Amino acid sequence: MTEKLPGSWSVAPLSELAEINPGIDKARFQDSDEVPFVPMLAVEAGTGRMDVSGRRPFAEVKSGFTPFASGDVLFAKITPCMENGKMAVVPDLPHGVGFGSTEFSVLRPTAAIDAKLLYYFVSSAAFRQEAQHHMTGAVGQKRVPKRYLETKLFPLPPINEQRRIVEKIETLFAELDKGEEYLRQVQTLLARYRQSVLKAAVTGELTAEWRAQRVGQLEHGRDLLARILKARRENWQGRGNYSEPLAPDTSGLPKLPEGWVWASVGQIAHVIGGLTKNGKRPSMPLRRPMLRVANVYQNRLDLSEIHETGVTESELERVLLNPLDLLVVEGNGSKDQIGRMALWRGEIPNAVHQNHLIKVRLVEKRLVEFLLWWFQSPNGRQMIENVASSTSGLYTLSISKIESLIAPVPSVEEAQEIACQVREAFARIDQLHAYTETELRRSAALRQSILKDAFAGKLVPQDSNDEPASELLARIRAQRETESRKTTRRMATA
Numbered sequence: 001m002t003e004k005l006p007g008s009w010s011v012a013p014l015s016e017l018a019e020i021n022p023g024i025d026k027a028r029f030q031d032s033d034e035v036p037f038v039p040m041l042a043v044e045a046g047t048g049r050m051d052v053s054g055r056r057p058f059a060e061v062k063s064g065f066t067p068f069a070s071g072d073v074l075f076a077k078i079t080p081c082m083e084n085g086k087m088a089v090v091p092d093l094p095h096g097v098g099f100g101s102t103e104f105s106v107l108r109p110t111a112a113i114d115a116k117l118l119y120y121f122v123s124s125a126a127f128r129q130e131a132q133h134h135m136t137g138a139v140g141q142k143r144v145p146k147r148y149l150e151t152k153l154f155p156l157p158p159i160n161e162q163r164r165i166v167e168k169i170e171t172l173f174a175e176l177d178k179g180e181e182y183l184r185q186v187q188t189l190l191a192r193y194r195q196s197v198l199k200a201a202v203t204g205e206l207t208a209e210w211r212a213q214r215v216g217q218l219e220h221g222r223d224l225l226a227r228i229l230k231a232r233r234e235n236w237q238g239r240g241n242y243s244e245p246l247a248p249d250t251s252g253l254p255k256l257p258e259g260w261v262w263a264s265v266g267q268i269a270h271v272i273g274g275l276t277k278n279g280k281r282p283s284m285p286l287r288r289p290m291l292r293v294a295n296v297y298q299n300r301l302d303l304s305e306i307h308e309t310g311v312t313e314s315e316l317e318r319v320l321l322n323p324l325d326l327l328v329v330e331g332n333g334s335k336d337q338i339g340r341m342a343l344w345r346g347e348i349p350n351a352v353h354q355n356h357l358i359k360v361r362l363v364e365k366r367l368v369e370f371l372l373w374w375f376q377s378p379n380g381r382q383m384i385e386n387v388a389s390s391t392s393g394l395y396t397l398s399i400s401k402i403e404s405l406i407a408p409v410p411s412v413e414e415a416q417e418i419a420c421q422v423r424e425a426f427a428r429i430d431q432l433h434a435y436t437e438t439e440l441r442r443s444a445a446l447r448q449s450i451l452k453d454a455f456a457g458k459l460v461p462q463d464s465n466d467e468p469a470s471e472l473l474a475r476i477r478a479q480r481e482t483e484s485r486k487t488t489r490r491m492a493t494a
Contacts, residue, residue, distance in 0.1 A: 006457040010469035015150035019108040031059035036098035045084035061099040073107040087123040158466035198377035204257030218411040221261035266403030274353040284310025326360040333394035339384040369419035
């Protein structure tokens, strides 16, 4: 590294350029004084922004927390905050000081280094990756040790060049910020467009013209529902007498397109629970791959980690997954996690599912994609949340709750046309979203490339009129030695 640096640059350990975890003068504060307090959450990952609006009485923070001053650089030393880039330059503070999490290391720049340049150095991906390898401590509680920060070598430009480098970095980063903001706006618009496609699909708007061209040619949803209910009765193999599934209460529901009807999930599908935990399962000789809640996300499956479980012959038929089964997450009480759904297409032969995944098996399988889109649409999603809510504030689903959910039923032909149009629209949306993700990754990589050039002396030209960094360091070292001798003499004469 040193061989490639410009001649006016120097190299010095961080301990020569900044005080590591310095103290502050606490004697000037009263216990009742309100002082800025910065928890770890107040520092954004990767942006250098921090919220210093929080206040606590000095009595609460004067011990057991990390003091810092305006112009210091905060460095999150604990995993995963360090890897995520929770670093920032402390802005001007009332009285010039504040307190924060004990998981911050504080770097107080000397006259040899610009605070923002120091921030860019310790927040760079290259520095964080190296620091990660020097962490100590137990898993989940690893920290960057103070010794690593003290001994880390810093490529030091002349002070005037430092300021030019910072100005150039901030100019280039501002341009990247604009581009990234635009890409995120596009992602927001794509998410809204996805919801509008779903809404149009499940209300019949998406296929209104298609339907108008086929008046009198499509089976009415009422007749389709009657066929489904007849098939349920004729194929009943359960215990006891067959019970007709309850029809839904459609009062208050919006009007459907001509030829559509409302139905309960219990009318059009078999809703089936999965395997419960059993201490004997590990010893059962009949082994099957088992899907868990962790495998099911909204409209997608993550099959990277599949567990096996033991199954008895008597329960196998009930819990076995068939192609075009709809898997529904029962939920853990969280509103945003309840009712995630994905379509099983037989990706793993002979797979079964656990009891926290509820299986919806439609009598008329050609309706399954339409049903999936309905429950991901704003109206369908609201229906799930309404059914899943409880007086305790928790959100959970059960077999009976899923059976009670209401869905529109179009003709099979229209359901398939809707599924086709939704897939095509989503493919375009996914393609555009993938492009934005690629561009965001390229922008992030460009930021790191800019920082790499900055600390290699390649970002801005050198100026022969600048005082070499070695001379600045020599002068600061001499001043430090003089101050140290004065302090020693005062202590000796005291």
